[in-house]
Amino acid sequence: MNDKKIPVVAIFDVGKTNKKLFLFDEHYHIVFERSARFLETTDEDGDPCENLESLRLSVFDSLHEVFRKNEFEIKAINFTSYGASFVYIDEHGRPLTPLYNYLKEFPTAIQEDVYAKNGGKESFSMITSSPALGSLNSGFQLLRLKKEKPAIFKQVKFALHLPQYLSFLVSGKTYSDMTSIGCHTGLWDFEKGDYHDWVKQEGIQQKLAPIVQGNEVFDGAFPGSPYRVGPGLHDSSSALIPYLLNFHEPFILISTGTWCIAFNPFNHRALTVDELKQDCLFYQSYAGTPVKASRLFAGYEHELQSKRIADFFQVTTAKFRNLQINWSIVDQLSLSEIDSDLKAFSTIPLERFQNYEEAYHSLVLYLIKAQVQSTKLILDANQVSRIFVDGGFSKNHIYMNLLAKEFSEVEVFAASMAQATALGAALVIHEHWNTQSIPNDIIELRYFRANH
Known part of the structure; x- marks a missing residue:
């Protein structure tokens, strides 16, 4: 034994x-x-x-x-x-x-x-x-x-x-x-x-x-x-560590949770007044180098509005978890103007939708609109070839497909390393406890192509 x-x-x-x-x-x-x-x-x-x-x-x-x-x-x-x-x-x-x-x-x-x-x-x-x-x-x-x-x-x-x-x-x-x-x-x-x-x-x-x-x-x-x-590490900076150790080509990471934070460790241009007003900032990496980021309180808004939809249609929010994207609903909803203000969906009366599926698709369309605007603030178009999404939204089929559709010129991946934040905190002290080398298959990637 x-x-x-x-x-x-x-x-x-x-x-x-x-x-x-x-x-x-x-x-x-x-x-x-x-x-x-x-x-x-x-x-x-x-x-x-x-x-x-x-x-x-x-x-x-x-x-x-x-x-x-x-x-x-x-x-x-x-x-x-x-x-x-x-x-x-x-x-x-x-x-x-x-x-x-x-x-x-x-x-x-x-x-x-x-x-x-x-x-x-x-x-x-x-x-x-x-x-x-x-x-x-x-x-x-x-x-x-x-x-x-x-x-x-x-x-x-x-x-x-x-x-x-x-x-x-x-x-x-x-x-x-x-x-x-x-x-x-x-x-x-x-x-x-x-x-x-x-x-x-x-x-x-x-x-x-x-x-x-x-x-x-x-x-x-x-x-x-x-x-x-x-x-100890600040959670957003910790979530970035596995990516910094694994990928050296320029990328953006959208780390999703209560806050959805888009990081571009390869954009070192000074902040502009306009970027600042739209909630852009620099974080520091664990090594003390600046990382340009934009923040959106989107996970919080998603939770609030999901609950509103669930209550209205008398279902539980668990119903939304495994919803697959329905492109005909997307096409139909896209005919009306979608505001990029994060809180815009909260003003829409839910009577407008036929069922919870339609209402939920609409919510995610609004969230994506806001996310795209937020991400573009730090996107260095000539550089970035990949966008990784981790955290809660990486498992959201509707969210990932809509994001890939919006960023059709770069590769969009859902990163299934659900505990990126915890993993970052483990990897950063690797040499002090681990006798093995860092494995290169820590991050599983799922490619999303908007083949609508």
């Missing part, structure tokens, strides 16, 4: 809705998976927010569970999560406030003050690659804490982005990573390659932990821990 343990990496993938733990073996096959959902709680203003205590306990519960499994040997642990939220910890590592939601209403006066002192909104947004997004500019959340709750701000030892807080729970070490700092935080000066002056002037920088590269690892917190711990 072979009782040799399987060497694995444990990856926590913490989304707004689902919190998952994966174990990957050395060939990057998932050998264990655990999923949890928590009820949101509220902050002191009654706004919904992540239940930080449930999340903390869940990390330890999950780890205890997998450490008890005799068939696995955990070599390393890493984390990936949404990035625009800070956990403010005191000198004992205890959170001082709730984990404020990045959609929380933001006082404009604080933002306007930063803009006024730093060359105006447009200039500031271009330099920091951060469209004015209120609480989504997480650096401003820290400034808000300083202005509104100075006593708490004083107690803050470090403000850690959520991926780094999760990593801190296991490593006991505090650090910042480029993927979190570089995601529309308003903190980073992309021209200088350093924190923006306002961060220093406001005394914010001393609350930020030292920066490490995304592919570094640290020892576990417990003496004699046999595993290494990665610093």
Whole structure:
């Protein structure tokens, strides 16, 4: 009997809705998976927010569970999560406030003050690659804490982005990573390659932990821990890693989830004012290089409108999951003008449609219209020869066919590597835990040709 343990990496993938733990073996096959959902709680203003205590306990519960499994040997642990939220910890590592939601209403006066002192909104947004997004500019959340709750701000030892807080729970070490700092935080000066002056002037920088590269690892917190711990990654940047390691010809990745983010790692042209206004920005790769991206809140809109259609036609949203494209419905719907505004479908009365299938096709047509406009902002037409789609929409037959029809001049692929975000966090620390070379068949591609 072979009782040799399987060497694995444990990856926590913490989304707004689902919190998952994966174990990957050395060939990057998932050998264990655990999923949890928590009820949101509220902050002191009654706004919904992540239940930080449930999340903390869940990390330890999950780890205890997998450490008890005799068939696995955990070599390393890493984390990936949404990035625009800070956990403010005191000198004992205890959170001082709730984990404020990045959609929380933001006082404009604080933002306007930063803009006024730093060359105006447009200039500031271009330099920091951060469209004015209120609480989504997480650096401003820290400034808000300083202005509104100075006593708490004083107690803050470090403000850690959520991926780094999760990593801190296991490593006991505090650090910042480029993927979190570089995601529309308003903190980073992309021209200088350093924190923006306002961060220093406001005394914010001393609350930020030292920066490490995304592919570094640290020892576990417990003496004699046999595993290494990665610093954690911003989820959108993590999802890009498997593609950067596998494909070297210019491509665009549309990573779909609550946000649909189109990345072009090969477009290094400076942001224009127009692009900025349409929610374009630069992210940072784990190595600290800028990646041009455009964002669309399309997964969220899809969920909202799918529910509206399901309620109206008295079906469940599960009905939409395996719908195949019906080109005659597409042709018929395409006769009327389709607006590229993401919210346009929400204004259409559902009585207009004969059945849920027609209504759902219409919803996806609207989403695609918005997605095409968003993607074209970062498309460098002469360069890009492929578009990859991963995440939820990659499994949506209607979405993929319509996208391929719109981008008929490039190859469009659904990438079935469902856990790209988790996989990225595993691959980035490959050399620290894996004795094999990186397999070249990690990403399965399904080609979509709009042979309508």
